[in-house]
Amino acid sequence: MSECPKCGGEMIQGEAYVSVNVPASNPMMRGMMSPMSGMNLGDVGMTQEERIKWREKTGEKKGFLIKSDEVRTMAVTGRRCLGCGYIELYARK
Ligand SMILES: [Zn+2]
Secondary structure (H helix, E strand, O other): OOEOOOOOOEEEEEEOEEEEEEOOOOHHHHHOOOOOOOOOOOOOOEEEEEEOEEEEEEEEEEOOOOOEEEEEEEEEEEEEEOOOOOEEEEEEO
C-alpha cells in the first residue's frame, strides 16, 4: 500500500479516462436507422470512453529512407488519495 505524498492518506489505483462524444449525424450511423421507425435517434449521439495515453520521443530515429523521430506510446495509469483526492499519474511501457 502506498501513501499520499500530500497528506499520508491511502492511495488507490485507477485509470485516467476521457469521454468522447461521437456525433450521431455520421452518415454510416444514420443509414442504419429506419426513417419509418418514428423514433428520432439521430440527435442522441454516443459517448465513448477512451484511455489517456502518454507519447514521447525516444530520441532514436527510425525508418530507412525517410528518417523520423521514433515515438513511444504508453498507457497512463494513476493513483488517487482517498483522503485529499490528490491524483498521481504515471505511464508505463
Ligand atoms: Zn492525500
